[in-house]
Amino acid sequence: MGNGAALPFTTQQAKDIYRLMVRIRACDQRIQQGLAAGDLQFQYYPCGGQEAIPAAIAPLLRADDYAVTTYRGIHDIVAKGTPMREIIAEMYGRITGTSKGKGGPMHLSDPKAGLMVTTGIVGAGAPIANGLALAEMLKGSGRIVLCSFGDGAANIGAVHEALNLAALWQLPILFVCQNNLYAEYTAFAASTRVATIAERAAAYGMPGARANGTDPAAVYTAAKAAIARARAGGGPTLLECVAHRLQGHAFGSEEAHMDQDALKAARADPPIEKFRARLLAQGIASEAELAAIEREAQAEVDDAQAFAKDSAAPGADELYADVFADASVIPDRDTPYAPGPERAPQAPRRKLTFGQAVNDALDVALASDPATILMGEDIVDPAGGIVKATLGLSTRHGSARVRATPISEQAIVGAAIGAALAGLKPIAEIMVCDFALVCMDQIANHAAKLRYMSGGRTSVPVTLRMVTAGNVGSFGAQHSQSLEAMFAHVPGLKVVTASTPADAKGLLLSCIHDPDPCIFIEPMRCYFTPGEVPEGDYRIPLGRAAVRREGRDLSILSYSWTMDEALAAAETLAGDGIEADVIDLRSILPLDMAAVTASACKTGRVLIVHPAVEFCGFGAELAARLQERLFGELKAPVARLGARYTPIPFSQPLEALHFPNAAGIVDKARHLLAHPHAAGG
Numbered sequence: 001m002g003n004g005a006a007l008p009f010t011t012q013q014a015k016d017i018y019r020l021m022v023r024i025r026a027c028d029q030r031i032q033q034g035l036a037a038g039d040l041q042f043q044y045y046p047c048g049g050q051e052a053i054p055a056a057i058a059p060l061l062r063a064d065d066y067a068v069t070t071y072r073g074i075h076d077i078v079a080k081g082t083p084m085r086e087i088i089a090e091m092y093g094r095i096t097g098t099s100k101g102k103g104g105p106m107h108l109s110d111p112k113a114g115l116m117v118t119t120g121i122v123g124a125g126a127p128i129a130n131g132l133a134l135a136e137m138l139k140g141s142g143r144i145v146l147c148s149f150g151d152g153a154a155n156i157g158a159v160h161e162a163l164n165l166a167a168l169w170q171l172p173i174l175f176v177c178q179n180n181l182y183a184e185y186t187a188f189a190a191s192t193r194v195a196t197i198a199e200r201a202a203a204y205g206m207p208g209a210r211a212n213g214t215d216p217a218a219v220y221t222a223a224k225a226a227i228a229r230a231r232a233g234g235g236p237t238l239l240e241c242v243a244h245r246l247q248g249h250a251f252g253s254e255e256a257h258m259d260q261d262a263l264k265a266a267r268a269d270p271p272i273e274k275f276r277a278r279l280l281a282q283g284i285a286s287e288a289e290l291a292a293i294e295r296e297a298q299a300e301v302d303d304a305q306a307f308a309k310d311s312a313a314p315g316a317d318e319l320y321a322d323v324f325a326d327a328s329v330i331p332d333r334d335t336p337y338a339p340g341p342e343r344a345p346q347a348p349r350r351k352l353t354f355g356q357a358v359n360d361a362l363d364v365a366l367a368s369d370p371a372t373i374l375m376g377e378d379i380v381d382p383a384g385g386i387v388k389a390t391l392g393l394s395t396r397h398g399s400a401r402v403r404a405t406p407i408s409e410q411a412i413v414g415a416a417i418g419a420a421l422a423g424l425k426p427i428a429e430i431m432v433c434d435f436a437l438v439c440m441d442q443i444a445n446h447a448a449k450l451r452y453m454s455g456g457r458t459s460v461p462v463t464l465r466m467v468t469a470g471n472v473g474s475f476g477a478q479h480s481q482s483l484e485a486m487f488a489h490v491p492g493l494k495v496v497t498a499s500t501p502a503d504a505k506g507l508l509l510s511c512i513h514d515p516d517p518c519i520f521i522e523p524m525r526c527y528f529t530p531g532e533v534p535e536g537d538y539r540i541p542l543g544r545a546a547v548r549r550e551g552r553d554l555s556i557l558s559y560s561w562t563m564d565e566a567l568a569a570a571e572t573l574a575g576d577g578i579e580a581d582v583i584d585l586r587s588i589l590p591l592d593m594a595a596v597t598a599s600a601c602k603t604g605r606v607l608i609v610h611p612a613v614e615f616c617g618f619g620a621e622l623a624a625r626l627q628e629r630l631f632g633e634l635k636a637p638v639a640r641l642g643a644r645y646t647p648i649p650f651s652q653p654l655e656a657l658h659f660p661n662a663a664g665i666v667d668k669a670r671h672l673l674a675h676p677h678a679a680g681g
């Protein structure tokens with residue numbers, strides 16, 4: 001569009017947009033200068049050429065609207081209103097940075113400005129944006145979400161899942177695909193068969209639009225319609241803004257993969273200079289005004305850089321801060337974790353199966369706390385979930401709060417994360433534990449880390465429920481795994497599993513109200529076992545093991561469905577006069593090391609039993625810890641009995657060989673008691 005074409009915004013807005021573009025470039029260039037000087041050290045993804053996109057959208061946003069962006073997001077971050085000082089201080093890894101220096105250039109968050117997530121994982125922000133939008137839609141706040149990602153990200157599964165779900169739920173989001181024509185070293189046409197990203201919108205069932213991303217007027221006009229639609233309840237839009245990348249992928253990286261003629265042409269006509277000329281040509285601003293804006297931007301980054309350099313690095317106390325809400329949960333701290341008391345243990349009891357107890361916990365949470373929502377595949381009535389755990393809940397609490405989802409695990413977990421960031425207490429059902437691997441990025445890179453990466457500015461109080469069908473026969477290798485060790489290996493996740501109906505209810509309610517992300521594993525083997533369960537809002541604190549049987553001769557430490565095997569084995573051993581202390585860990589993290597140690601000290605012999613594969617299983621961690629602490633006091637080396645190192649076989653005789661059982665536990669226990677060290681004294 002020529003310099004004379006009328007602009008769609010007011011004179012003031014035009015100047016504000018120019019100011020933003022200039023501030024963005026000043027920030028972007030100051031960071032690159034810092035890198036060139038060796039003052040800063042990191043991989044940086046410049047935004048040169050894309051400044052107009054967020055700058056032109058900014059006047060259409062409310063201050064409290066949310067933004068989700070990516071590693072190449074400095075322009076989005078400045079435009080959303082994050083203070084320049086905090087941005088630059090984060091680049092320097094200082095305590096005054098957006099994330100106290102713990103996030104870094106790819107992970108800035110500033111909830112005060114509505115900037116909720118910056119992710120270094122391509123496309124991973126889109127599912128989370130859905131959750132933010134869902135929360136605000138349910139609250140009726142009128143807030144919308146601006147979610148930015150690249151053209152390369154448009155090809156990743158998380159984005160496809162998110163766009164489908166956003167359209168299905170008519171969420172108030174503007175998805176902006178910033179098409180800079182390259183994804184790292186690959187040209188757009190080499191990875192994408194369709195000519196535009198915008199045309200994909202139709203396939204998701206949402207409006208799509210394409211704008212020249214170097215022209216603020218074009219971006220503004222397209223975004224204005226989309227944002228108005230989102231605010232009016234008309235759902236999401238996919239807006240593709242095309243703006244040639246003006247440099248290589250990262251600071252200092254080569255440009256040989258780029259079309260040199262196109263690059264030269266784009267560099268000869270950069271968006272800021274183009275807009276500047278237009279403002280002058282139309283008499284919207286004078287040369288003196290624009291020069292003043294440019295000087296102010298330089299002064300702002302000068303000030304921010306000086307502020308950053310004067311700021312301290314985070315102190316050693318920051319290392320463990322913000323992993324969880326309460327650092328004493330962290331297993332490598334010396335501070336013993338002291339869980340609180342049970343809640344309402346004296347309430348009247350009634351007999352429920354494990355599955356009914358899960359249902360009861362969800363019902364209580366939904367009835368008592370309007371912030372609680374549920375989502376998952378097939379969870380609404382009449383199905384009520386594949387194991388009926390959610391039967392009746394959508395009927396009682398409505399399909400707005402008990403939400404059926406497509407088969408999109410990344411979108412489900414991302415939506416739960418986003419809703420949690422926005423203050424809700426979402427519970428997501430991952431039908432089967434093995435399927436968590438499909439959305440492990442959302443779980444391990446986002447739910448687990450967002451509190452830390454934001455320096456404690458955001459938190460993810462989400463509960464992810466999942467069934468494991470281990471040792472029920474017939475489910476085979478992809479529906480029966482026990483992945484607790486994998487989850488526990490990721491700092492930031494709490495990992496809980498129950499073996500009785502009362503625990504299922506009490507632990508699940510604690511997870512739901514916990515300030516951190518909780519993985520709640522429900523063994524199908526226990527699902528139909530009845531037990532007495534307290535009514536109402538009964539809660540068992542996370543991190544307190546239960547002593548199921550007392551004995552002096554050895555300790556059997558277990559959890560999940562292998563508790564049944566452990567108890568059966570203890571019964572058999574008692575027939576031989578061997579009394580076992582049997583402990584149900586209940587949560588892997590927080591870990592009740594005090595209970596474990598007390599039992600081990602009492603008996604001097606420890607056998608750890610778990611349903612997961614023994615090799616690299618949680619038993620290895622527990623055994624190492626016990627041996628480090630109690631080497632001289634133990635009468636025998638700590639023994640383990642987990643599943644064999646094979647995928648879970650289908651054939652029942654083979655499955656029986658794979659999993660630990662009571663006979664195997666008895667055998668191991670007898671070996672422990674016969675250990676020569678003990679026999680010798």
Ligand SMILES: Cc1ncc(C[n+]2csc(CCOP(=O)(O)OP(=O)(O)O)c2C)c(N)n1
Nearest residue numbers: 072120121122150151152153180182183184
């Ligand atoms: C899931 C994932 N895969 C690969 C990468 C490595 N990577 C970083 S940036 C990038 C290119 C992304 O291109 P695009 O989405 O077009 O965004 P742009 O960098 O152009 O802004 C890749 C592949 C990553 N960070 N995350």
